[in-house]
Amino acid sequence: xxxxxxxxxxxxxxxxxxxxxxxxxxxxxxxxxxxxxxxxxxxxxxxxxxxxxxxxxxxxxxxxxxxxxxxxxxxxxxxxxxxxxxxxxxxxxxxxxxxxxxxxxxxxxxxxxxxxxxxxxxxxxxxxxxxxxxxxxxxxxxxx
Numbered sequence: 001x002x003x004x005x006x007x008x009x010x011x012x013x014x015x016x017x018x019x020x021x022x023x024x025x026x027x028x029x030x031x032x033x034x035x036x037x038x039x040x041x042x043x044x045x046x047x048x049x050x051x052x053x054x055x056x057x058x059x060x061x062x063x064x065x066x067x068x069x070x071x072x073x074x075x076x077x078x079x080x081x082x083x084x085x086x087x088x089x090x091x092x093x094x095x096x097x098x099x100x101x102x103x104x105x106x107x108x109x110x111x112x113x114x115x116x117x118x119x120x121x122x123x124x125x126x127x128x129x130x131x132x133x134x135x136x137x138x139x140x141x142x143x144x
Contacts, residue, residue, distance in 0.1 A: 003059030
């Protein structure tokens with residue numbers, strides 16, 4: 001899934017699906033996880049921006065542009081969201097033995113952010129910037 005689709009699609013979901021179907025069938029991440037499903041996350045360029053920070057924010061806040069939350073009981077915790085981008089994605093690709101977590105012996109492509117998105121106030125997540133991106137042990141991006 002792409003978390004940001006929830007908040008960008010939300011304004012038209014209820015009018016098109018109706019309130020009952022929207023509530024039990026649209027972006028029901030908690031229901032899926034509680035059923036045992038492994039939910040993955042990503043970006044969907046060019047439909048949405050490739051930047052994962054707004055998608056992470058949408059996943060944990062479900063905040064729409066109008067300031068309302070779309071079925072907030074279905075949002076993910078920050079830990080669940082981080083897992084959806086990392087180990088869950090690796091699991092879905094049958095690659096959890098070589099990537100998805102910072103573990104000795106695994107591939108370790110990482111980003112260094114300018115703040116801790118796991119602890120800062122929710123409204124500050126969107127202000128987060130990537131300082132460095134490391135792929136295959138080499139710095140491939142550094143903020144200027």
